[in-house]
Amino acid sequence: MAELRTETMTVNMGPQHPSTHGVLRLVLELDGEVIRSLRPTIGYLHTGIEKTAEQKKWQQVVPLVERMDYLGAQSNSLAYALSVEKLLGLEMPQRVRDIRVLIAELQRIASHLIWLGTHALEIGAVSMLFYAIRERELIMNINELVAGFRFFPSYFRIGGLREDLPRGFHEAVNAFLDRFPAKIDEFEGLLSKNDIFMRRTQGVGVVSADAALAWGLVGPIARASGVDYDVRKYFPYSGYETYDFEVPTEREGDVYARYRVRMRELRESVTICRQAITRIPSTGAWACDDPRVVPPPKDKVYTEMEALIQHFLIYSQGFTVPAGDAYVPVEGPRGEHGVYVVSDGTNRPWRIKMRAPSLLAIQALPTLVDAGLIADVVAVIGSTDVVMGDCDR
Amino acid sequence: MDAHGIITALAPIVPGTVYEAGASVDFATLYVPANRLVETCLALRDTPSLRFTALVEVTAADYFPRDPRFEVVYHLLSIPNRLRLRLKVRANETGSVPTVQDVWPSAGWLEREVWDMFGIVFEGHPDLRRLLMPEDWEGHPQRKDYPVQIRKPAQTYEPLEISEEEFKANLQRDRTRRMAH
Numbered sequence: 001m002a003e004l005r006t007e008t009m010t011v012n013m014g015p016q017h018p019s020t021h022g023v024l025r026l027v028l029e030l031d032g033e034v035i036r037s038l039r040p041t042i043g044y045l046h047t048g049i050e051k052t053a054e055q056k057k058w059q060q061v062v063p064l065v066e067r068m069d070y071l072g073a074q075s076n077s078l079a080y081a082l083s084v085e086k087l088l089g090l091e092m093p094q095r096v097r098d099i100r101v102l103i104a105e106l107q108r109i110a111s112h113l114i115w116l117g118t119h120a121l122e123i124g125a126v127s128m129l130f131y132a133i134r135e136r137e138l139i140m141n142i143n144e145l146v147a148g149f150r151f152f153p154s155y156f157r158i159g160g161l162r163e164d165l166p167r168g169f170h171e172a173v174n175a176f177l178d179r180f181p182a183k184i185d186e187f188e189g190l191l192s193k194n195d196i197f198m199r200r201t202q203g204v205g206v207v208s209a210d211a212a213l214a215w216g217l218v219g220p221i222a223r224a225s226g227v228d229y230d231v232r233k234y235f236p237y238s239g240y241e242t243y244d245f246e247v248p249t250e251r252e253g254d255v256y257a258r259y260r261v262r263m264r265e266l267r268e269s270v271t272i273c274r275q276a277i278t279r280i281p282s283t284g285a286w287a288c289d290d291p292r293v294v295p296p297p298k299d300k301v302y303t304e305m306e307a308l309i310q311h312f313l314i315y316s317q318g319f320t321v322p323a324g325d326a327y328v329p330v331e332g333p334r335g336e337h338g339v340y341v342v343s344d345g346t347n348r349p350w351r352i353k354m355r356a357p358s359l360l361a362i363q364a365l366p367t368l369v370d371a372g373l374i375a376d377v378v379a380v381i382g383s384t385d386v387v388m389g390d391c392d393r
Numbered sequence: 394m395d396a397h398g399i400i401t402a403l404a405p406i407v408p409g410t411v412y413e414a415g416a417s418v419d420f421a422t423l424y425v426p427a428n429r430l431v432e433t434c435l436a437l438r439d440t441p442s443l444r445f446t447a448l449v450e451v452t453a454a455d456y457f458p459r460d461p462r463f464e465v466v467y468h469l470l471s472i473p474n475r476l477r478l479r480l481k482v483r484a485n486e487t488g489s490v491p492t493v494q495d496v497w498p499s500a501g502w503l504e505r506e507v508w509d510m511f512g513i514v515f516e517g518h519p520d521l522r523r524l525l526m527p528e529d530w531e532g533h534p535q536r537k538d539y540p541v542q543i544r545k546p547a548q549t550y551e552p553l554e555i556s557e558e559e560f561k562a563n564l565q566r567d568r569t570r571r572m573a574h
Contacts, residue, residue: 216499
């Protein structure tokens with residue numbers, strides 16, 4: 001029999017593809033159903049936020065960085081606020097640290113819920129999306145209660161928080177925390193032992209611990225490969241060292257292991273939230289007492305000349321930050337989020353660079369997919385939990 | 394371990410290199426001469442007391458009009474030793490910085506982004522193309538002398554016009570190219 005002539009086929013996947021979480025374009029070279037090569041193309045969502053930030057005053061950058069990784073908005077602004085506070089040498093009061101921890105963990109839960117819903121949807125468990133979004137809606141409601149904005153609350157500011165917690169905050173958070181663990185059981189009951197889900201995810205997209213580190217995938221992806229690195233444990237910030245929680249790790253490094261890690265992270269986040277909400281008194285400080293950065297209270301603005309001048313200066317010229325550079329990482333939902341800020345001593349940043357975990361995850365996609373089947377590509381992209389806003393900035 | 398400790402640890406492995414400890418408020422900062430960058434990075438990755446196994450970030454800052462105007466900034470992470478380190482390499486518009494992709498593969502796209510945004514050439518980089526900006530973009534937007542508001546005419550393309558013969562020739566060309574592989 002004559003030798004069969006085979007040809008590879010080049011397929012363009014995206015940029016408008018529902019399973020690419022935004023506008024990611026992949027050029028696949030297929031040999032039948034097997035992937036011969038995969039080339040990601042990014043940049044469709046590039047909005048020049050880093051360049052824009054250089055034209056804004058320090059405090060005005062907070063809403064901008066929240067729009068980078070739009071699902072983990074408040075971990076971006078936490079990283080930014082911590083970096084600038086490092087340059088300013090500010091220490092936050094205990095209550096501010098606890099509120100920041102609580103809100104950052106709620107943000108992680110919200111982000112993981114979107115990941116869970118879309119990831120399961122792409123693999124075929126369509127109804128997961130509705131269950132996950134329903135729970136996320138409660139966190140969005142808490143955001144709305146706190147800041148009046150559901151997606152990008154801009155509640156973390158340099159120097160503390162924007163304002164004090166509203167009435168009914170503790171009740172809303174407690175109601176969510178009481179309800180949510182049973183929902184995680186429900187989600188896991190639907191997926192963890194689901195035969196179709198397991199066959200689509202086990203042994204797919206395997207990455208070793210060494211490769212995960214070499215490709216810079218620090219975060220849930222590396223933890224699913226057995227690296228126990230978590231910024232909250234290794235380089236604690238905002239008082240995480242005083243909280244009692246575990247860092248979930250798995251050994252297999254496949255899509256299913258990443259699913260298991262994130263599901264356990266949901267439970268750990270609930271534990272942290274419970275500890276935080278009991279620590280937060282209903283009244284107290286909501287910003288540090290540095291008059292350079294934090295405007296004076298309103299009653300003083302109306303009665304004291306100096307307070308009025310200070311208020312006017314902060315809102316018209318902003319504040320200056322000592323020259324230098326700083327990089328403070330936080331553990332975001334997708335891994336290590338960090339902002340590298342450079343100041344030249346004026347009231348505007350000289351350079352802002354956001355570390356984008358999604359960019360590194362997409363860079364490593366060819367390694368993760370590695371001669372898999374075309375159907376696995378969708379599962380692998382879902383398991384890396386990429387957000388194109390974070391990737392392209 | 395502070396910057397001086399790291400310099401002391403590096404001195405016997407990369408002899409004859411002058412490191413400069415940079416000022417910092419968070420963790421150690423080293424200025425590395427561009428021609429010794431790769432050796433330094435290999436030493437930082439493989440020395441047991443350092444073991445910077447992950448490169449988490451590569452970026453740059455433009456200090457125009459200072460000369461040399463750029464600083465390329467590398468953020469390293471050592472998980473076993475719970476250390477962070479910032480490396481800085483000075484570069485100007487005409488010079489180049491060696492790529493560290495052979496030390497940490499994660500440098501590939503990060504260096505591409507730096508080239509895209511600042512126009513700093515990474516010598517030995519196998520795929521130095523634009524990453525975020527369109528391929529036919531002119532200029533490097535993160536440079537300080539690049540205008541913030543530009544008036545660029547919207548790019549339009551004429552519809553592709555191709556005769557039947559050209560179409561057939563293209564198909565044949567693609568087919569022979571594929572067969573060659």
